[in-house]
Amino acid sequence: MINKLCVIGIGLIGGSLARALKEAEYVGHVIAVGRNVAHLERAVELGVADSFDTSIANAVADADVIIVAVPVGAMKAVFTELSGSVKPDAVITDVGSVKGNVVCDARTALDDRLSCFVPGHPIAGTEKSGVEASFAELYQGQRVILTPLEETSAIATQTITKMWHIAGADVQSLSVEHHDEVLAATSHLPHALAYTLVDTLAQMHEHREIFQFAAGGFKDFTRIASSDPQMWHDICLNNRDALLDMLNRFSNDINKLTKAIEDEDSEFILKLFKRAKTARDQNC
């Protein structure tokens, strides 16, 4: 049971976690923190939070668990602001899609509170954003990756693991580096491709007509291009090296397919499509 939970950045991710913990009666009080008062009021109206504050220092003062759910690029400022005000036994976690840079920021900003920090990443979400889009079942059966540091205390990791279990998630540990490589492949690269594809088409002057003939396959393929641009901008720059590695691998492979289509190399094309179909059918 968490007596007081502080959610900094109460959107889809933080809001859905608060809802799940409330529904399970695993939390006494949820305080939401942010800069936009109308947004915070809406979180209280929706019953996602019990109260709100625009001051991080005030809000975290008596919180037992603090969730930092802001875009990755805004984490450092939040860590700096909260580090002087948290209770000694409070546990801090984040939900950032990148772990390397977030951990770097935490090392700089959290200082002697680093042992209370459990870096985390729920592998869940939709293309929607904002507290209005939050729902208690978001994490049911989904994975949460924790990347505890050498300095992270065992009890802090246990607290966050238990919290995610209560929210319905399956919790796994990875190293920071491995997390960032795996997510560059399965999430950051696909987002870069989806945004680019939609933009490529939108640049063609008859694009309204083009989109008009798009079927269900296109809609599924480009759904992630409706995701929050600022959030994904932050992710791309904060997982730069791993994402560039994946972009290079992909570009190499798409160039090979392009050449095979130019050369009408049936064998190459058919083999590639068959391998891909097998991999997807087996793994998804």
Place this chain on the structure above:
Amino acid sequence: MINKLCVIGIGLIGGSLARALKEAEYVGHVIAVGRNVAHLERAVELGVADSFDTSIANAVADADVIIVAVPVGAMKAVFTELSGSVKPDAVITDVGSVKGNVVCDARTALDDRLSCFVPGHPIAGTEKSGVEASFAELYQGQRVILTPLEETSAIATQTITKMWHIAGADVQSLSVEHHDEVLAATSHLPHALAYTLVDTLAQMHEHREIFQFAAGGFKDFTRIASSDPQMWHDICLNNRDALLDMLNRFSNDINKLTKAIEDEDSEFILKLFKRAKTARDQNC
């Protein structure tokens, strides 16, 4: 009302059309044609067809409407086989995802029956294939593009338009060239990207683990990579020029994004993601 409908290649697309027309009682008898007897027997068992034949010439002899629903690369042989046996007033259509090469094949193979041929393409489908995956509602509210030729008789076009209306589809006409350009953008390029992405990941030696951390966004993004490899091989080679043009446009754009990430060019990245989100939200 169609007295006798002949479906050559009774899979997801041909099977769903037969089901829809039967449900609407718009067809008297459906005969399925193919090479695989077990598959044809299954179509009859499922009630999708009333009878079957492995000989195209026999099956088309007294058919009023003939649907050619085989992979694009197999169309020419089918046209050649049926051209000598169709009734003078029979109407022939196809469901190929590419129209340029199919029309070329029809011009060569259908000979003096060309006026009875209405090239068509239902913009519908799922990543599944085969008659087992067919369902009567597949075309409800979906688009069907017809690309009638100069030689196509008005009555043949009317017959096929009416048939698709009965199946629940919204029918539109495009020129052959325009169809192939638009579909290269919204369908053929996304398939090439999805197959390549899955294959890029599958080549990484820890790929089982990579796929394990894939979330809903990845599953949606790669769904089309579960499509039939032979069918998509045929489409890529039969719409080669338009697809190569789109692959080049996309590669240019993904290279620009890659460079912007290398250079940490925030403005470029954010603008691109915002444009893409706006285009997708407005058009899908």
